[in-house]
Amino acid sequence: MATTQEIEESAAGATPDAPAAPQSGPAHLTPLSGSALVLGTIALSLATFMNVLDTSIANVSIPAIAGDLGVSSSQGTWVITSFGVANAIAVPLTGFVTQRFGAVKVFLTSILLFTLFSFLCGQAPSIEILILFRVLQGASAGPMIPLSQTLLLSSYPPQRSGMAIAMWSMTTLIAPIMGPLLGGWITDNISWPWIFYINVPVGLVAAAVTASIYLRRETPIRKLPIDWTGLGLLVIWVGSLQIMLDKGQELDWFSSPIIIALAAAAVVGFVLFLIWEIYDDHPVVDLTLFKIPSFTLGTIMLALAYGMFFGSLVLLPLWLQEFIGYTATDAGEVLAWVGLFALILSPIIGRFLPVLDSRWVTTFSFVVFALVFYMRSQFTTGDSYWEYSIPTVIQGIATATFFIPLLGIILGGLPAHRIAAASGLSNFARITAGSFGTSIYTTWWTNRAELHHEQLISHIYQGSPVAEPVLQGMQAQGFSHEQALAVINRLVNQQAYTIAVDDMFRLSAWLFIALIALVWLIKPSKSNAGSDAAAGAH
Known part of the structure; x- marks a missing residue:
């Protein structure tokens, strides 16, 4: 079974965008000290920050990207989904390429390729070329996060590994919060290509510092079949x-x-x-892990919940910008409020999870998510900034109590030698579900909006007691009949897409309630210490 320490360290290192950390660095390496330790930690954190930032920085920039490249917003979301799918497929290869070429060389190559493709994304003249470079960017990013954990743990003595992972985890929490804010500000004040160009100096600095410190700390190499x-x-x-x-x-x-x-x-x-x-x-994927009920149920819950979570992170700013009139910066601010409670509560949850039943913590998270999505299902076009933002503030509570306990459920009771494979597979499922969720959310949103549009315009006809006075009033103000109809159609479209976004959020609320049933199908696992609570994973 996984020991209490392993579960705690895995939980501490769990974030929405990272597999669990390896439990120790290479045995032949001594810990770093002094300026080398500080600079090494900063370089690894910068690379991780850059990687995680790119999973959310484009969310608020989709309308600008789509408009500039002459495609619809639904086509613009391919910029997000292509990155996620390529990243998910690359994750299972990390172990093979690391053992074949060495962790440091693979990590440096990952940073440099990610930086190159970031620059080429900004140069893309069409949506097809941009998607191609986003696929290559996502694939090159696959090994970066797990290997940053490996190198970080090899830099610290074992007794300080918990602190190292805690510092690393804060980086991966801040990046998704900064993504919408930074992406919105850059899009509004400079231009969307710069959401990719900013990776260039960060990537070059991270690669240079990493090379100067870690190249002489390469991991052993051995050939393995793939x-x-x-x-x-x-x-x-x-x-x-x-x-x-x-x-x-x-x-x-x-x-x-x-x-x-x-x-x-x-x-x-x-x-x-x-x-x-x-x-x-x-x-390439160890499917025998699905014979373990807690792993199977935990991974299903993680994938479904993350698919809804990430789909909403794309859908909400799209609706705010296209139909409420928000700028990319304003939409980014609404999303960024999720970080308030996430940053405060995540370290606390990581600290006390070993004495809590993960099933209760996960249930609490799903209830809060359901509440958040129910509140969003009441949105109207006339709501204030804070009425749009308060659910996001509350969502920070759900986020902090979601990822870490679910990782405890997924990894709880596993032998130590299977933790890395289980983490990689569950993260593949999560990242893929995020991409699928984005596509499903935006597609169903459009379908529901078309349905509501047809229902609403059925009330607009010549002689209608509702529509006719409005048309006559607008014509009296100087609008032609066609212009008045066009204005009314835009208003109907706004209401149709608003009703549709409410539908999507309402459905999500009910699905989160339904997921609670899966939580309690999981039986508590027994830790080596002999206490269910101490295992921190059930």
Whole structure:
């Protein structure tokens, strides 16, 4: 079984954008000290900050990117989903490339490629080229976060590893909060390419400092076979499913042969992937972990909840900018309030989780998420800034009590040698679910808006007791009949998309309530200390 210390360290290192940390650095390395330790910690934290920042910095910039490149906002969300899918697929490869080339070389290569593709994203002349570079950027980012943890833990003595991971975790908490704020300010005051250009100096500095300190601390290298067939099938089914979700609305779903072909590729690829991975001697993904009930249920909950969580982080700023008139900066401020309680409570939860039942903490989190989404389902076009922001403030409580306890559920009771594989697989599921959630949220939002638009305009006809006086009043002010109808149509569109966004948030609230049932299907695991509570994972 995983020891209490392992669970605590894994929980402390768990963030929305990172696998659990390895439990120790390479055995042949001595800890750093003095300025080398300080500079090394800063360099590793900068790389992590840059990586995590890019998962949220584009959320508030989608309308500007889409408008500048001449595509719809729903097409603009591919900028987010393409990064997430590529990043998720790259995560399982981290162990192989690290043992084949060394942790330091892989980490440095990851930083430099991420920096290069960030620059090329800013240079992209079309949405297709931008998506290509976002895919490459996401793939290069895959090893960066787990290896930053590995190198960080090798820099500190074992008795200070908890403090090291706590400092690292604060970086990964601050970055998602800064992302919408920074992205909104840059988009409004400079231009959207600079949300990618800012990675260039950060990446170069992080790479230079890391190279100067860690190149002489390379990890052992050994050749391992890689499951190329499994990796290829993984790319096929995940990529096909994501493209299907992204293009479905545009191509009218299953009336399009392209969508049918993508769906078939996703299904066949997934089935072949399962069969191959079960029987391969060196699978890219260890599917036998799903034989463990707590891991399976915990991963399902993590994926579903994170899909709704991240989908809402994309949907809310889109609606605020396109239909409420908020600037990218204003929308970023609304999202950033999630950090208030998240920063305050996360260290406390990490500290006291070992004496709490993770099922109760997770249940509390889901209840708060349901409350937040119910409050958002009451949004109208005339609400104030604080009426839009208060649910985000409360969401910080749910965020702090969500990721760490769920990691305890997923990893609780696992043997120490399986923790890394379990963390990698659960994070693959989480990141992929975030990309799928973004596509599903924006697609269903558009579909619901079209339905509500049709229902609303059915009340507007010649001689309507509601519409006719409004039309006559506008014509009396100098509008032509066509201009008056266009103004009314814009107002109807605004209301239709607002009712639709309320629908999405209401559905999310009920789904979070339903997830509570899964929490209590999990049986408490027994720690080595003999106390359920002390294990910190149930």
